[in-house]
Every structure is written in structure tokens, then in C-alpha cells.
Amino acid sequence: MKIKIKEYERVLLYFDEDGDGKISASELIHRLNQMGENLLFNEAKVAVEALDSNGDGLLDLEDLIALMEEGNEEEKLKDLKEAFGMYDVDGNGFITAQGLKRMLSKLGELKSIDECRVMIKKFDLNGDGVLSFEEFRVMMQ
Missing domain, CATH: 1.10.238.10 (EF-hand)
Incomplete structure (x- = not known):
């Protein structure tokens, strides 16, 4: 798990342009635009609000971990269902x-x-x- 935390910290650092340890909607838009994704401010704001666990309007490391782990769990469940289907x-x-x-x-x-x-x-x-x-x-x- 320690390795995963380091990876999540690197992702946070990449998106966190002002170095405050959190990702704002505008930081999210800017980095995603650099990656070729088009995201409107309202979409980014809604995404941040949905993932923000402490209500400060920003994503911190814990929010990022929760997001990444949730995706991993969904993927694991999908893989398990496929394996179950084979048996x-x-x-x-x-x-x-x-x-x-x-x-x-x-x-x-x-x-x-x-x-x-x-x-x-x-x-x-x-x-x-x-x-x-x-x-x-x-x-x-």
C-alpha cells in the first residue's frame, strides 16, 4: 500500500499547480486540457464537489485515494464476474x-x-x- 500512496501523491503533485496540497476545479481543468481532455468549468466544479469529502471545495490526497480505490474495486469486481462466468x-x-x-x-x-x-x-x-x-x-x- 505504501507504493500506491506514493503514486497517488505523485498524481496529486501533478495536478496541484499552486502547491497547496489540494486540487481545485481550475487546476483540474488546466491539467486535463494539457492531456487533451476538454472539460468545462461547471463540469470540473461538479466533479470536485462530488469527490470532496470535507466540503472545502478542493480535492486532497484522501479524496484522490478514495477515487482511485473505488475505480480499482469496480475493475476487480468486473474481473471477478468474468472469472466466475468461466467456471x-x-x-x-x-x-x-x-x-x-x-x-x-x-x-x-x-x-x-x-x-x-x-x-x-x-x-x-x-x-x-x-x-x-x-x-x-x-x-x-
């Missing part, structure tokens, strides 16, 4: 032992049905013999 070979919203066996064999890992049942049982929180998306999510974290 949900029957398309029924669950990973079964048979589906797990088939997917693992496609990946070159041969397991018996019993071995797949044991794998599922470790993360089958409600004991129904299959993995729901939420159980899969817990397993992947």
Missing part, C-alpha cells in the same frame, strides 16, 4: 464440482470430481454443495 460452465449462477472439473481440465489441471467437491466445500459457506458468486468472491480475496 459457471452450466450458466446457472453457480460453480458445480462438474463445472470446476471441466474448467480445470481446460486449464490443464486434471482433478477428479471428488477433489473438486473438496475444493468447493472449503468455500461453500451455506453448505449447498456449489459456489455462488459471493462465495467465489470470498475465496478469491
